[in-house]
Structures are given as C-alpha cells and as structure tokens.
Amino acid sequence: MNFNHISCQSFHSGIGRYSFELALALREKNEDTFLYKLKSLPDPLAAFDWVRSIPFRSFRNLHPYLLPLFIERGIAQAQGLLHAHWFLSGLSILNRKAPKVVTMHDVSLLHIPEKNKLFESYYRSALEAFRRKQIPLIVVSESAKRDTLKFARYPEHLVHAVHNGINHHQFYPIENSRANREASGKFTLIYSGGLGVRKNLGQLLRAFFHIEKEFPEARLKIAGAFPERTDYPRLAMSLGLKNVEFTGYIPESEMNAFYNSGDLFVYPSLYEGFGFAPLEAMAAGVPVLSSFKGALSETLEHAAFPLGQSVEDAVDKMTFLIQNPSFRQTLTERGLARAKEFSWEKTAQETMKVYSQTY
Numbered sequence: 001m002n003f004n005h006i007s008c009q010s011f012h013s014g015i016g017r018y019s020f021e022l023a024l025a026l027r028e029k030n031e032d033t034f035l036y037k038l039k040s041l042p043d044p045l046a047a048f049d050w051v052r053s054i055p056f057r058s059f060r061n062l063h064p065y066l067l068p069l070f071i072e073r074g075i076a077q078a079q080g081l082l083h084a085h086w087f088l089s090g091l092s093i094l095n096r097k098a099p100k101v102v103t104m105h106d107v108s109l110l111h112i113p114e115k116n117k118l119f120e121s122y123y124r125s126a127l128e129a130f131r132r133k134q135i136p137l138i139v140v141s142e143s144a145k146r147d148t149l150k151f152a153r154y155p156e157h158l159v160h161a162v163h164n165g166i167n168h169h170q171f172y173p174i175e176n177s178r179a180n181r182e183a184s185g186k187f188t189l190i191y192s193g194g195l196g197v198r199k200n201l202g203q204l205l206r207a208f209f210h211i212e213k214e215f216p217e218a219r220l221k222i223a224g225a226f227p228e229r230t231d232y233p234r235l236a237m238s239l240g241l242k243n244v245e246f247t248g249y250i251p252e253s254e255m256n257a258f259y260n261s262g263d264l265f266v267y268p269s270l271y272e273g274f275g276f277a278p279l280e281a282m283a284a285g286v287p288v289l290s291s292f293k294g295a296l297s298e299t300l301e302h303a304a305f306p307l308g309q310s311v312e313d314a315v316d317k318m319t320f321l322i323q324n325p326s327f328r329q330t331l332t333e334r335g336l337a338r339a340k341e342f343s344w345e346k347t348a349q350e351t352m353k354v355y356s357q358t359y
Contacts, residue, residue: 002080003033008088025348068092087126098144099358104314106144106273110151127152128322140274141295160354165344171287190262192223195230200268207314209239225249275299281333287328303338
C-alpha cells in the first residue's frame with residue numbers, strides 16, 4: 001500500500017521537518033512512500049522525486065481557512081493510506097474514503113488558549129470532526145497523549161504516542177568549536193525555537209539582565225524567525241542589555257553550528273508537546289537548562305538541569321552553571337546519551353504499528 005504524507009507547513013518549520021524525516025525513514029521500509037507539501041521557491045526538497053508539491057495561494061488572514069481546500073485539490077490523485085500532519089492537512093483528507101491518520105503533535109492550542117479565539121474555535125472544530133470520523137491521532141509524547149484525552153476528549157484507543165526522532169547526521173558536537181569558545185573567554189548562552197508567548201523568553205531576558213551585570217563577558221543569542229514582530233527586542237532595549245543578539249531565522253544547514261556556538265542552551269518554555277530544540281542541543285553536545293513543563297520532563301529526563309518559572313531561579317541556575325564547568329560537562333555527557341535514544345528509524349517503526357491498525 002502507498003503511504004502518502006501531507007504537510008501543511010514549510011520544510012523549515014518543526015512540522016515540516018517531521019514530515020520529511022518521517023517520510024524519508026519510512027521509505028526505507030516501503031518505497032511507495034510519498035510526501036505532499038506546499039510548493040515553495042526555492043524548493044529545498046526538489047531533488048527528491050518522491051516529494052510532490054502542492055500549488056497554493058496565501059490569502060493572508062484567510063490562509064488557514066482556505067489552505068485545506070488547496071491541499072485537497074493537490075492530493076486528489078494520491079492512492080492508499082493518507083497521513084496528514086497537523087490539523088489543517090487533516091481537514092483536507094476528512095472526506096476521503098481511504099485509511100487515514102493525523103499527526104496532531106500535541107494539543108497545545110487547547111492547553112494554553114490562543115488570543116485569536118476564532119482560530120482556536122476552528123482548531124477545536126477540526127478535532128471534533130476527526131473524533132466523529134474516528135480518525136487515529138499520533139501525538140509526540142505520553143504527556144501530549146494525556147492532554148489530548150483530557151482537553152480534546154478523544155477516545156483513548158485512537159490516540160497513539162510516538163516520539164519524534166533526531167537526525168544524528170545533522171546534529172553532533174564540533175570539537176574545534178568548543179575549543180574556540182574556551183579560548184575566547186566569553187560565555188555564550190543560546191536559545192532556538194519559536195518566539196511566541198508560550199516560549200516565555202521574557203523570563204530569559206530579565207534573568208540575563210542580572211547575568212550581564214555579574215558576568216560582563218556573557219552573551220545571549222536568540223535564534224527564531226521574525227523577532228521584530230515580537231516585544232522581545234523592545235524588552236531587551238528597555239532593560240539596557242548590551243550583549244543580546246536576535247539572529248532571526250537560521251537555515252537548517254547552519255543550526256548545528258549555532259548549537260555548537262553555545263556554552264549553555266536555555267529553554268524556559270511554558271509548554272511543549274515534545275521539545276525538539278533542547279534535544280537537538282543535547283545531540284550537539286551542549287549542556288541544557290530547561291523548564292520541565294508539558295512533555296519536557298519526559299523528553300529530557302535527568303539529562304537537563306531543571307529550570308523553574310521565576311527570574312530568580314533562572315539567575316541562580318545560570319550563575320551556578322557558568323561557575324561550574326565540571327557540572328556542565330556532566331550535563332553534556334548525559335545529554336549526548338539521552339539524545340541517542342531518539343531516532344527517525346524508531347519513529348518510523350512505531351508509526352508503522354499505527355498504520356497496521358487502520359487497514
């Protein structure tokens with residue numbers, strides 16, 4: 001049977017990367033695996049003949065409401081099992097007479113409500129439609145599964161927890177990078193990921209205000225797309241921070257170098273359904289200080305130093321880690337070992353088990 005993966009987001013997003021990495025791993029088990037994704041220029045996946053582009057037009061605020069219609073038209077010829085990634089792709093397969101699976105990743109929009117109530121209602125209605133159709137859902141952690149049962153009231157037998165993988169050819173320690181950091185005498189804290197309110201970067205910036213005073217050579221680099229659309233650069237300016245850099249979007253090909261540029265990865269998120277970024281940092285050999293909200297305690301376990309929600313706790317933990325290189329090395333070793341437990345091959349194997357229950 002053909003396995004058709006359908007992604008509603010850019011390859012550069014977490015969902016887009018999941019779509020490609022999972023489809024690629026599944027092709028090793030079933031060559032009749034295809035990925036349908038939104039058309040883009042330039043196209044980073046153009047070299048793969050099993051990747052199909054879906055033409056679409058963006059209508060700004062109407063984009064999420066019209067996109068399922070474009071996707072539905074773009075996958076009209078797909079035969080076999082349909083595996084939609086996230087709810088917008090899921091809506092495009094709702095009425096197809098074929099085995100169906102939807103990866104929701106998590107239900108964070110229900111756990112931490114959106115300011116946009118119309119979009120939140122749209123999201124809820126999609127989950128209700130999936131439930132009525134008895135469509136199996138894949139979520140990326142046991143924590144996300146519990147939230148799906150609680151907040152979406154989804155039947156337990158239809159919700160499957162399958163961890164994401166890590167591409168260990170992409171994320172790994174660069175030894176000369178570490179040597180260069182140590183020689184510079186500057187301590188670099190890093191963050192990567194989204195810049196939404198849920199990521200809680202206000203705590204990090206306010207804590208760094210105190211760190212910068214205590215350690216004038218310390219630097220903070222924040223990687224994430226469109227920082228100018230957030231309040232964070234203005235907050236950094238109002239705090240008088242001198243050593244903060246908002247890098248903007250960093251291409252996937254450069255992310256390993258970014259991780260390796262850091263002495264400590266800090267992740268203050270209020271909720272995660274999985275936690276790609278801190279796990280990637282671990283795979284790159286960077287010690288991690290992270291909140292344990294949502295699935296983060298499940299994903300990171302004892303390999304990360306736990307971060308509380310107060311600015312004071314962040315200052316204390318960062319100060320301790322800056323002053324204790326031996327403990328940072330312990331965290332690095334724990335992180336490398338933990339990251340090795342995640343692979344896309346394992347994710348593909350678990351996903352195949354879900355497929356076997358749909359046909």
